[in-house]
Amino acid sequence: MFQAYWYMTKLRVLTGLAYRFEVFASVGTNLILMVASVFLWKAAYSGGSGGSAGMTLHELVTYTIVSILLASLFVTDVQDTIYYKIREGKIVTDFYRPVPLLACYLAEDIGSMLSSLMNKVLPLFLVASLLFGMPLPSSWVGMLLFIPSCLLSYAILWLLSAIVGLVAFWVMELGNMGNVKDAIVRILSGSLVPLWLFPQAVQTISAYLPFQYTYQTPLGIYIGVTGTVEALRAMAIQGVWIAILYAILALFWRHTKSKTLIQGG
Amino acid sequence: MATIRHYYSVAACFARLAIQRQLEYPLFLFSWLLMIPIQYFSGIWMLKIIVDRFQPLNGWDFPELAFIYGLGLLSHGINVVLFINTWHMDGMVIDGAFDRLLLRPMNVFFQLIASYFNFIGLIDLIPGVLIFAYGCHLVGFEWTMMNIIKIILVIIGGVLIRAALFITLGTIAFWTKRNASMVGFALSMLERGTMYPLNIFPNLIQLLFTFLVPIGFITFYPAIEFLGKSGEFGLPVRIALWTPVIGILCFWLSQRMFKFGLKNYESAGS
Numbered sequence: 321m322f323q324a325y326w327y328m329t330k331l332r333v334l335t336g337l338a339y340r341f342e343v344f345a346s347v348g349t350n351l352i353l354m355v356a357s358v359f360l361w362k363a364a365y366s367g368g369s370g371g372s373a374g375m376t377l378h379e380l381v382t383y384t385i386v387s388i389l390l391a392s393l394f395v396t397d398v399q400d401t402i403y404y405k406i407r408e409g410k411i412v413t414d415f416y417r418p419v420p421l422l423a424c425y426l427a428e429d430i431g432s433m434l435s436s437l438m439n440k441v442l443p444l445f446l447v448a449s450l451l452f453g454m455p456l457p458s459s460w461v462g463m464l465l466f467i468p469s470c471l472l473s474y475a476i477l478w479l480l481s482a483i484v485g486l487v488a489f490w491v492m493e494l495g496n497m498g499n500v501k502d503a504i505v506r507i508l509s510g511s512l513v514p515l516w517l518f519p520q521a522v523q524t525i526s527a528y529l530p531f532q533y534t535y536q537t538p539l540g541i542y543i544g545v546t547g548t549v550e551a552l553r554a555m556a557i558q559g560v561w562i563a564i565l566y567a568i569l570a571l572f573w574r575h576t577k578s579k580t581l582i583q584g585g
Numbered sequence: 586m587a588t589i590r591h592y593y594s595v596a597a598c599f600a601r602l603a604i605q606r607q608l609e610y611p612l613f614l615f616s617w618l619l620m621i622p623i624q625y626f627s628g629i630w631m632l633k634i635i636v637d638r639f640q641p642l643n644g645w646d647f648p649e650l651a652f653i654y655g656l657g658l659l660s661h662g663i664n665v666v667l668f669i670n671t672w673h674m675d676g677m678v679i680d681g682a683f684d685r686l687l688l689r690p691m692n693v694f695f696q697l698i699a700s701y702f703n704f705i706g707l708i709d710l711i712p713g714v715l716i717f718a719y720g721c722h723l724v725g726f727e728w729t730m731m732n733i734i735k736i737i738l739v740i741i742g743g744v745l746i747r748a749a750l751f752i753t754l755g756t757i758a759f760w761t762k763r764n765a766s767m768v769g770f771a772l773s774m775l776e777r778g779t780m781y782p783l784n785i786f787p788n789l790i791q792l793l794f795t796f797l798v799p800i801g802f803i804t805f806y807p808a809i810e811f812l813g814k815s816g817e818f819g820l821p822v823r824i825a826l827w828t829p830v831i832g833i834l835c836f837w838l839s840q841r842m843f844k845f846g847l848k849n850y851e852s853a854g855s
Binding site for chain 2: 342348352353355356360362364366491496497499500503504506507512517518519
């Protein structure tokens, strides 16, 4: 059983490594984003007026760089996969597989992540280290908590993506709804600008949404703004969100499956 | 005269077909209508948050940032509407769609851009117009006849500089058959280079964006004149009107490149 998933993951690692042009595009684009963001922060901090933010320029630059590294690591292709499989009718053959469909897509995304780690995140990390100094974590404890928190973040992002993907079963033409979701995640996850800097009202609302637990939580732990106790609390909330989103996905998936069978006749 | 009328009728026919094609799926249109404004309104909102929390960015306060951001979006929007086919010339070369253009007795470049009037691209102009109008209001922009003519010329110049960049990159596909990676790269370069004032970047990048890839002229240098800021690199004062001149020059050069590439074009053979 597990072997089947591992095979899908391995296959995806290999295809990921084969597309050189796509890799170049991703690294180049992220590099521009990185350089622009870092100089934006430097301009904001020049003249030593950064006191109101509660974090130093160095912390903020590390936050930004690691955020961009995470964004190119976290592959959640599942929404597009489902969408294309439906459009091209390939979803039917996937249903024949003797393993759960969504688990297959997860295995494939993990494979893409592993190849991204080698050919996107690593070069970006090296260039960022050369340009701005190595973005190190604030402490060993921070680093140790950062990794499990990242895994939980990925689970939340993947479940959100899968739920949006399932909508394609109902509307047939999803268009760019996946990108709409991505745009919302980008703002409310604190991946570009930490939510600590946002107006209070936005912070209050987003505490009740899953988005800030995808990027801001692990990044806050990494740069040491979030203490150990707070970090454990945040990770518990991440766990709660995973449970909620998983329940939604499972429920939705049961309904969707029966609907597809009817359509297929 | 007859030729112009002929070209016009072909363009109009192409445009009608393209619009019909894009209206086929309502949710597709709707998703763009959601995404583009979210993307750009949040972009300017982020800048506001940064300026509110810290200080003006190298002397540029929020109204001025809104002005430059909106100005950049206007030429971006028009470029997306008219010239989007220059973004995926490599795809056309590979699947043989480009060969079809060569068979018809019309100007190839005209066919390339006329064959897809990007109706959805008009959505890019919504945040552009709103943010620019808001920025103009905040900085107290004077709507004199002279200024209006200048702004129009600057926007046209900006569109031409952007188009020239994509035409040049697209021409590379005649030889390499692949350039999608460079288009994505150029897009993010244009976005970051035109929506923020250039002087927040190191001198090397500023020089690069002034003399090598002149995207500084799309928003930064015109904004300097309109907003009465100090110039860079000892460029003369009336730098706003350089934009249309440089735009025409870049566009002319890219046309030469395109013609040269066309001469050496070999079909991908499909």
